[in-house]
Amino acid sequence: MSQVQEPTVTQQDWTQRYTGAVMNTFGTPQRVLVHGVGAQVTDADGKVYTDLLAGIAVNCLGHAHPAVVSAVSEQLSTLGHVSNIFTSPAQVRLAEELAGIVFPTRAAEETRVFLANSGAEANEAAFKIARRHGGSARPRVLALEQSFHGRTMGALALTHKAAYREPFEPLPGGVHFVPAGDVEALAEAMGPDVAALVIEPVQGEAGVREIPEGYLQAARELTSAAGALLIVDEVQTGMGRSGEWMAHHLLAPGVVPDVVTLAKGLGGGVPIGAVVATGQAAALLQPGQHGTTFGGNPVACAAALAVIDTIRSQDLLTRVRELGDRWAAELSTLDGVSEVRGRGLLRGVGLVDAVGPAGEIASQLLEAGFIVNAPRPHTLRLAPPFVLSDAQADSFTKTLGQVLAGRLTQAGAA
Numbered sequence: 001m002s003q004v005q006e007p008t009v010t011q012q013d014w015t016q017r018y019t020g021a022v023m024n025t026f027g028t029p030q031r032v033l034v035h036g037v038g039a040q041v042t043d044a045d046g047k048v049y050t051d052l053l054a055g056i057a058v059n060c061l062g063h064a065h066p067a068v069v070s071a072v073s074e075q076l077s078t079l080g081h082v083s084n085i086f087t088s089p090a091q092v093r094l095a096e097e098l099a100g101i102v103f104p105t106r107a108a109e110e111t112r113v114f115l116a117n118s119g120a121e122a123n124e125a126a127f128k129i130a131r132r133h134g135g136s137a138r139p140r141v142l143a144l145e146q147s148f149h150g151r152t153m154g155a156l157a158l159t160h161k162a163a164y165r166e167p168f169e170p171l172p173g174g175v176h177f178v179p180a181g182d183v184e185a186l187a188e189a190m191g192p193d194v195a196a197l198v199i200e201p202v203q204g205e206a207g208v209r210e211i212p213e214g215y216l217q218a219a220r221e222l223t224s225a226a227g228a229l230l231i232v233d234e235v236q237t238g239m240g241r242s243g244e245w246m247a248h249h250l251l252a253p254g255v256v257p258d259v260v261t262l263a264k265g266l267g268g269g270v271p272i273g274a275v276v277a278t279g280q281a282a283a284l285l286q287p288g289q290h291g292t293t294f295g296g297n298p299v300a301c302a303a304a305l306a307v308i309d310t311i312r313s314q315d316l317l318t319r320v321r322e323l324g325d326r327w328a329a330e331l332s333t334l335d336g337v338s339e340v341r342g343r344g345l346l347r348g349v350g351l352v353d354a355v356g357p358a359g360e361i362a363s364q365l366l367e368a369g370f371i372v373n374a375p376r377p378h379t380l381r382l383a384p385p386f387v388l389s390d391a392q393a394d395s396f397t398k399t400l401g402q403v404l405a406g407r408l409t410q411a412g413a414a
């Protein structure tokens, strides 16, 4: 609990103060949240919610997980920040861990890690690696339609959605979009002037759309043949969310990218991003070519180490696979659900037209005590903490069934 109690400040008061103080980039916040534990959060009016979004695929161990709390507290009371003129045991340990987790089949000496503070920053660094690869002889970078890679200028240049990009043009040039999953179109676009291809194994913002089977394999073959780098953005899908450490391990076993980017779940709620590169890509950034003051911050690294340790010691990858599969099967039987996409605990629940806009359904679910979001007009996204209980998942299934049934009845009566 915070020491400064403001018991009379209601959610409405906070929201009004938010609007008067915070830049309007996100619209009005849906709720003012004041504390959380496990998969539950409580708002400023005392209402409790089951959090099935986890800060958008961030709080993989839930809220206030004791392992993260104690690792962060201990690190902060020992050594909080050092800058990149120095290093710390936490940074070195995390880099070693990530090399093994992301590239389990590569020798440690082939892999190098750059630590950043967010997903966009990780992709920004990956973009700079791509620019360093081939220089002016390889001016093009390929990205997929419906992609989302973040909001900084470089990451935005790789992001497909026109509404996000156009207000900020000119963006870094040379990016060419190809339809996701179309191997022929990729082969056509690929060539000796391409520095890199950037892929999300499951496109989260696109409504949790898995890249079709065989595409990552083809992407690896085509990039290798053209001498281009394969960059896999695992910012949302990585760190166990798919049921494997990396979604590309699950979707395309044997495919080894050159560069993988991470953030979201990596710090279990503490801001951190990482670029993990292997082979020649690991050595393209030279001293002085890239940096960030906070990158490798010991507190953030300690949080990530606690996340990794907890996922391993509690066998949470198995839990994510088992709960994810069972839950998806059950959700897909509900009237009003057209399909359930995704893997593990990253799921897109596709809705039939008759139930109406997903955004309205997300609001109804919020009223009923469940946090989800609607990345697309007919899709709900579920990205709960890995510690979600069977009872919590089942309770959501039941409530969603009731909400959809109510809307179908209304639609039938209209």
Ligand SMILES: *Cc1c(COP(=O)(O)O)cnc(C)c1O
Binding pocket: 118, 119, 120, 121, 123, 148, 149, 150, 151, 200, 204, 205, 233, 234, 235, 236, 237, 263, 264
């Ligand atoms: C969220 C996300 C990003 C951006 O991460 P930020 O931490 O918000 O900058 C990049 N790529 C993917 C796939 C994401 O889901």
